[in-house]
Amino acid sequence: MMTAVSDNRSLDGMCNGVALTARVLAVGDLYAALGIYSHVEPAVRSELETVILGTRRQRLIVAAAPYAPRNLLDALSLGADDGLALRLAKNTSTPASALRRLMAQCSDPRARRYLASHPNADAAILVDLSRDDAIEVQQAVAGNPATPGDVVARLAGIDDALIQRAIAASPAADAATLAKLWDLGDDWVKADIVAHPNCPATLLAIATSAPDVRLRRKLAANPMIDQSALERLLTDPDDSVRAAAVRNPAILGEEVDAMNEASARVRRLVARRPKLSADVIERLARDPDSWVRRWIARHPDMSAELLAELASSEEAEVRRGVARNSSCPAHLLVRLAADPAPWVQAGVALREDAPAEAISILLNTSDRDVLGALGRNRNTPAQRLVAIARHDDADVRRAIVFNPAAPREALVLLAADPYPLNRAMIVGHARLDDAAVADLLDDPEPQVRFSAARRLARHGNQPALKP
Amino acid sequence: MSEIIVIAIQRDGELRSSSLEAITAARGVKQAGDTLSVAIVAANPQGLAGALSVEGVDEVIAVKATDEFQPDLIEAVVGALVAERKPSLIVTAHTVDAWSFAPAAAIKNGLGFATDVMALRREGADLVATRAGYAEKVLMDIDFPGKDTVLLTTRTNVFEPASGQGSAKVTEMAAPAADIATKHEGWKQPADAGGIDIPGSEFILSIGRGVADEANVEQFLELADKVGATLGCSRPIADNGWLPKARQVGQSGQLAASCRLYVAMGVSGSVQHQWGMKHVENIVAVNTDPEASIFSIARYGIVGDMFEIASELENHF
Structure with missing residues (x-):
């Protein structure tokens, strides 16, 4: 933890964390102050608050900022006026303590609706708001996944389509609530009920033979459905129902293997399933539909022989699938590194397990996607990474941000990148030294200054900073 | 009664479709009694006159010079047209060509100026151009009080390309003397996007x-x-x-x-x-x-x- 300092003249004799705080206070930079706020001792925070919350405009900015520290948002909620309250209620970072305070002091239905749908709203808040007179507040409570089951059950009795739909999808809705809702809701509500993991067995049975395709489709997606119903849905005349059944994680591999599916749409989904028998994989690898082959080319259980076969496919996207397959053998990666399609080469260049021979082939490229992939790859030679950091395309240069092995020279180039987003993103790189980060405290972009200050404050051990 | 002039742009002797979009923008603010002219600088400007003679265009001004990218020359053409014809409005497409000559032409000739204009309208006799600001976060209406001539560059793919057969007369104009500070090395095509066309997709x-x-x-x-x-x-x-x-x-x-x-x-x-x-x-x-x-x-x-x-x-x- 850093401690407070009010005398900027004595920085030299103090630890650098203190120097950072002193500098932020002296410059009066809102964004840098926000960056360090959570990392200083409580006594210093009040000094920072004079920088951060000095004007109403600043308070409004902070109240709406999802990156603002929670304790600061909590402090802002004290005596917040309507404008501030609305922003705080919308801000997903506002903590429950602040939400409770806002609920007690705010009568604006818009703000209360945001409180009711807030991801940090706890059960007590939601119970209180469920009794709000405004229907839109009740709708928001019904749609909040944190709303307790007894509240959900009570709200299910309200004759409102939006509340009913929200409850049909609520994780807190139990079998009794869903059964009650079944009698009240429209077809859309019923469809959501049969997809619900808590849907009563009696309703699941009704849906299995329902004439409405929507119901059968939603039922087929229910992970709690029993195997016999699922088997029946796998032979449904409608291919969208069969597709939903194939997607269902509850389905057993053998049942899918047994399918002699005519619909390409369903076969594509079969090719995406994690567990497939060797026979099914082989059949799908030679499927007449190219999308099926694209999917199966990525399947981790593909044999080396089939991968070699698909690596010779005329379709670049199928070859790309092979290049991205985690089971692809090294010799195929070398072959695909010399593929005529740059997108296939890029698939190899992304792989940390690509053999040195493949990387060596790829180094000759001028293609943006291949360069971008090489820029991320920790096995790319340092000299090449520096060249990528100097590329004339900002999107190519940014790849360095994601490379944990990037050399300092490349990182420093990114820290001086003309594209602001690249500077903001490189600040988080573990190998960028604090001296380079400190230079970014003067950056014209607020996002960069915020990130730089936060990074330095987190490290708590900064180099000498410019006065 | 005043004249509106569109500066059309060619590439390797081929008319840029964005020039037809600029004509549409100009045509939209043409008032009764106004004339609409289109100037084109090219090695064979007469060859492009037919494509520019679309509905609403009264005159095509053919400036015989070069097909090379010579922004200094176009800037001089704009200066000459302002001096000779005193148009109320000059419009050209917001392309790399315009970036290279329009700001300089506006400054040198004391013109009202707005770039990347997305909409254009009249409020009474006054011209109002709409463009984005602050990295597209806001739309701004811009007027030009006290300016006899306004130069605008129009965003591409916003205005429909002008069509419909017109009957514009073709006038030849001698290329003005220009202090050419650039050298055209050739055109370089952008990297192949593998058939992916985000800018062209509807x-x-x-x-x-x-x-x-x-x-x-x-x-x-x-x-x-x-x-x-x-x-x-x-x-x-x-x-x-x-x-x-x-x-x-x-x-x-x-x-x-x-x-x-x-x-x-x-x-x-x-x-x-x-x-x-x-x-x-x-x-x-x-x-x-x-x-x-x-x-x-x-x-x-x-x-x-x-x-x-x-x-x-x-x-x-």
Whole structure:
């Protein structure tokens, strides 16, 4: 933890964390102050608050900022006026303590609706708001996944389509609530009920033979459905129902293997399933539909022989699938590194397990996607990474941000990148030294200054900073 | 009664279609009694006069010079036209050509000036141009008090290309003397995008972080193919190497220049992404976060899971 300092003249004799705080206070930079706020001792925070919350405009900015520290948002909620309250209620970072305070002091239905749908709203808040007179507040409570089951059950009795739909999808809705809702809701509500993991067995049975395709489709997606119903849905005349059944994680591999599916749409989904028998994989690898082959080319259980076969496919996207397959053998990666399609080469260049021979082939490229992939790859030679950091395309240069092995020279180039987003993103790189980060405290972009200050404050051990 | 002049641009002797869009923009503010002229600088300007003689154009001014990229020459042509004809308005497309000559021409001739204009109208006799500001975050109306001549560059793919056969007279104009400070080395084509054409697509289905994993990307390629859309993406998807950079929409990516329907699935809507698509008339946003920025610019919004919506969408095609 850093401690407070009010005398900027004595920085030299103090630890650098203190120097950072002193500098932020002296410059009066809102964004840098926000960056360090959570990392200083409580006594210093009040000094920072004079920088951060000095004007109403600043308070409004902070109240709406999802990156603002929670304790600061909590402090802002004290005596917040309507404008501030609305922003705080919308801000997903506002903590429950602040939400409770806002609920007690705010009568604006818009703000209360945001409180009711807030991801940090706890059960007590939601119970209180469920009794709000405004229907839109009740709708928001019904749609909040944190709303307790007894509240959900009570709200299910309200004759409102939006509340009913929200409850049909609520994780807190139990079998009794869903059964009650079944009698009240429209077809859309019923469809959501049969997809619900808590849907009563009696309703699941009704849906299995329902004439409405929507119901059968939603039922087929229910992970709690029993195997016999699922088997029946796998032979449904409608291919969208069969597709939903194939997607269902509850389905057993053998049942899918047994399918002699005519619909390409369903076969594509079969090719995406994690567990497939060797026979099914082989059949799908030679499927007449190219999308099926694209999917199966990525399947981790593909044999080396089939991968070699698909690596010779005329379709670049199928070859790309092979290049991205985690089971692809090294010799195929070398072959695909010399593929005529740059997108296939890029698939190899992304792989940390690509053999040195493949990387060596790829180094000759001028293609943006291949360069971008090489820029991320920790096995790319340092000299090449520096060249990528100097590329004339900002999107190519940014790849360095994601490379944990990037050399300092490349990182420093990114820290001086003309594209602001690249500077903001490189600040988080573990190998960028604090001296380079400190230079970014003067950056014209607020996002960069915020990130730089936060990074330095987190490290708590900064180099000498410019006065 | 005044004259409006469009500066048309050619590339290697071929007329740029954006010049026809500039004519449409100019035609929209032409008042009764105004004349509309189009000036073209080329090695064979007469050969392009027919294409420029569209409905509403009264005169084509043919300046015989070169097909090379010579912004100093066009700047001199603008200066000569201002001096000789005193037009009330000069319009040219907001292209790399205009970037090279328009600001200098505006300064040297004391013209009112606005770039990248997306809409143009008259308020009484006054001209009002609309352009974006602060990285496309706001739209600004600009007027030009006290300016006898205004020079505007118009955003491409916003105005319809002018069409309809006209009967413009063709006038030859001698190329003015110009202090040429640049040397044309040749034209370089942009990198091959592998057949992906985000700027030219009218319907783009775009995916963002919500897609979560490379393994999920393929299903949206499939969906885009099924619904007849071009698949676009936000920066993180291209950064991860999950889709080619040619599909990235945004500030450092592509501009959805011709798009009329943009379906953003799992895209939060960062400022950088909005730069490339905010102007699209019909934006449909799908996101689980009701507070995602994308909803602030969407015409239609769905708070929901992109995979569920994609699956439902598939059932309709």
